[in-house]
Amino acid sequence: KAGVTQTPRYLIKTRGQQVTLSCSPISGHRSVSWYQQTPGQGLQFLFEYFSETQRNKGNFPGRFSGRQFSNSRSEMNVSTLELGDSALYLCASSPADRSTYEQYFGPGTRLTVT
């Protein structure tokens, strides 16, 4: 089975621009979670989707949004980028209907905002 894939792997954007990141979960996984990771920090939870429904959202401003499609693929969007949004964005899928069981992570998208 193919693992979780994320595109693009690297991205450089300018302040004020917007960006869309994509995640394809492992086939059969319906739960997708998104995280932001900055140097020296653990993972900060962004949101979780299951069967196209957002079930939980982390403590991030409304500039961060996401969605999930019927094939379980997910996208997250960040509008009006700020320098502090520079981070590694990780997507994880889970085989269970509880996303808090074992999660399988993609390689991440490294976003740099200049």
Next chain:
Amino acid sequence: SQQGEEDPQALSIQEGENATMNCSYKTSINNLQWYRQNSGRGLVHLILIRSNEREKHSGRLRVTLDTSKKSSSLLITASRAADTASYFCATDHSNYQLIWGAGTKLIIKP
């Protein structure tokens, strides 16, 4: 907000020695998980221990959970160079998200 806290923040040991890292959390959990992150393989799930379990083994890994102290420990025995990585604990608090600690950076010296 993060609830899990790992200690130490960094650990450097000789190859062959055992490595122990700890995780503490603040509120009751359903399960606690340990993950490893290195540049080569990304973030990988190591082991999950449920709140009604006290100890779990997987190969050279041993995880203990003390719910009365709200803490867990991960022991890696007979460390190898390939164990060099950051180790994170993540806790499930029943709201469809895992809460992550800041991690322990483990360096195995040859």
